[in-house]
Amino acid sequence: MLAPLLFVWPLSIAFTHYFANNVANFPYDQALREHVAAIARQVKLVNGKPMLTLPASARALLRADETDSVYFHVITRDGRFLAGDKDLPIPDLLAEMEIIPGEIYLRDAEFNGQDLRFAYTYLAEPEMPKERWVVVEVAETTEKRNQLANKIVASVILPQFIIIPLAVMLVWFGLSRGLRPLTRLRKTIETRDPGDLSPIATRRVPEELEPLVEAFNEMLERMKKNVEAQQRFVADAAHQMRTPLTGLKTQAQFAIREKDPEALRHALRQIATGVDRAGRLVNQLLTLARTEGGSEPAQQRHEPLDLAQLIREVVEEWVMVAIEKGIDLGYESSGPVMITGNAFLLRELAKNLVDNALRYTPTGGHVTCRILGNFSTVMLEVEDDGIGISEEQAELVFERFYRVDDATTEGSGLGLAIVQEIAMQHDSKASLRPNPRGRGAVARVVFAAWHPPAPPPPPPDDFSELYRQSPPIGP
Ligand SMILES: Nc1ncnc2c1ncn2[C@@H]1O[C@H](COP(=O)(O)OP(=O)(O)OP(=O)(O)O)[C@@H](O)[C@H]1O
Numbered sequence: 001m002l003a004p005l006l007f008v009w010p011l012s013i014a015f016t017h018y019f020a021n022n023v024a025n026f027p028y029d030q031a032l033r034e035h036v037a038a039i040a041r042q043v044k045l046v047n048g049k050p051m052l053t054l055p056a057s058a059r060a061l062l063r064a065d066e067t068d069s070v071y072f073h074v075i076t077r078d079g080r081f082l083a084g085d086k087d088l089p090i091p092d093l094l095a096e097m098e099i100i101p102g103e104i105y106l107r108d109a110e111f112n113g114q115d116l117r118f119a120y121t122y123l124a125e126p127e128m129p130k131e132r133w134v135v136v137e138v139a140e141t142t143e144k145r146n147q148l149a150n151k152i153v154a155s156v157i158l159p160q161f162i163i164i165p166l167a168v169m170l171v172w173f174g175l176s177r178g179l180r181p182l183t184r185l186r187k188t189i190e191t192r193d194p195g196d197l198s199p200i201a202t203r204r205v206p207e208e209l210e211p212l213v214e215a216f217n218e219m220l221e222r223m224k225k226n227v228e229a230q231q232r233f234v235a236d237a238a239h240q241m242r243t244p245l246t247g248l249k250t251q252a253q254f255a256i257r258e259k260d261p262e263a264l265r266h267a268l269r270q271i272a273t274g275v276d277r278a279g280r281l282v283n284q285l286l287t288l289a290r291t292e293g294g295s296e297p298a299q300q301r302h303e304p305l306d307l308a309q310l311i312r313e314v315v316e317e318w319v320m321v322a323i324e325k326g327i328d329l330g331y332e333s334s335g336p337v338m339i340t341g342n343a344f345l346l347r348e349l350a351k352n353l354v355d356n357a358l359r360y361t362p363t364g365g366h367v368t369c370r371i372l373g374n375f376s377t378v379m380l381e382v383e384d385d386g387i388g389i390s391e392e393q394a395e396l397v398f399e400r401f402y403r404v405d406d407a408t409t410e411g412s413g414l415g416l417a418i419v420q421e422i423a424m425q426h427d428s429k430a431s432l433r434p435n436p437r438g439r440g441a442v443a444r445v446v447f448a449a450w451h452p453p454a455p456p457p458p459p460p461d462d463f464s465e466l467y468r469q470s471p472p473i474g475p
């Protein structure tokens with residue numbers, strides 16, 4: 001706040017100086033006018049000839065000023081000297097157009113390096129030519145005026161020397177008092193435990209800061225939920241990892257003791273399968289963490305793509321698996337359908353849905369991937385006629401590590417959680433329902449369709465424009 005004050009101060013001095021000069025001029029100008037009028041009364045025009053009868057006492061009166069020098073002269077308008085102080089410069093008054101005899105005018109001029117203030121008036125007879133008019137001028141130096149102006153400026157500025165420091169002190173005091181709650185709040189936050197996510201007490205917080213603290217507390221609440229979810233996830237993940245690792249250890253110990261080469265090979269095969277399973281779990285955990293974080297730029301980029309084409313490619317990749325399991329894997333679509341999305345993530349989503357459908361459908365079953373599109377939406381559907389899902393389980397299966405039948409089928413329970421996370425990043429929601437057409441289940445994800453922006457209207461055809469403007473050719 002000091003900087004603006006320091007800028008305003010010189011400005012205020014300049015203004016004060018200007019107005020003080022105006023005020024100081026006023027009474028002294030008035031006195032000067034009276035002098036002019038007094039001398040003009042002593043000048044008589046007789047048949048156009050000026051006669052000056054200034055008593056000596058009047059001259060003495062003019063010279064009586066203590067501070068300033070006063071001069072006067074009587075001249076004709078075209079510059080002839082008649083009476084008064086000889087060395088006072090004779091001005092060129094012929095240029096002045098709007099003049100009225102008897103009116104008193106004021107002007108400033110310089111004489112011998114001194115500033116002079118002039119009051120002057122014209123005397124004339126009715127028939128006299130303008131250049132012969134008589135001019136009476138009285139001038140005085142500006143010492144008195146300057147002194148008065150300086151006094152006015154000083155009387156305005158001097159109190160400011162006291163008022164401004166006082167104001168600064170008051171502002172300082174007020175601000176530091178007003179900001180004290182903020183400092184206190186800062187200290188509270190600074191001295192907090194790194195892991196402390198409990199809300200900040202709003203009890204001693206000033207009214208203006210309350211919304212801020214409340215918003216901050218809400219953020220803390222969200223963060224707390226997030227951290228809890230993460231901790232739960234890490235605990236679950238560790239637990240899930242432990243099971244296959246324990247299995248591997250047991251199998252390895254078993255293999256060490258084994259003498260029969262055939263049985264040893266069997267044990268090693270089981271170890272290989274166990275390693276595969278653990279590897280898949282690690283991959284899924286990574287996928288989920290990456291999808292949630294969305295940290296890699298390749299995963300954040302959403303761009304228009306043909307979903308039908310993408311699903312077709314995924315289905316082609318899974319054909320061999322389907323054939324091995326003896327399942328009829330089909331693909332249906334009615335041509336390209338555009339959505340905006342991330343190809344990498346959408347492929348991951350489709351892979352998990354197809355994997356589930358193939359995994360939970362026995363040999364001889366059917367799995368169909370379908371793309372249905374209308375103007376505003378595009379629906380991905382993966383239908384199977386496998387073991388199906390009950391209405392109660394339909395919501396639960398999207399939770400992490402949740403599996404309906406953990407004992408008889410294999411898996412980590414992360415597939416649908418990944419699907420849901422990716423769907424959410426595409427402003428959508430995935431669902432798994434009992435198949436309305438009979439046995440099995442249907443997984444669905446609905447996306448918003450994308451349409452290319454309308455092309456700009458074609459530029460006017462130059463030739464047609466030319467023809468329209470030129471006059472018709474012909475007889
Ligand atoms: N098409 C389906 N038909 C019947 N049940 C299903 C189907 N898809 C998923 N489920 C049920 O939902 C559960 C969760 O599926 P999710 O894909 O999340 O995990 P998972 O398949 O068990 O393991 P993974 O993480 O290896 O995919 C499954 O255990 C299964 O019981």
Ligand SMILES: [Mg+2]
Pocket residue numbers: 352355356411414415416
């Ligand atoms: Mg799965």
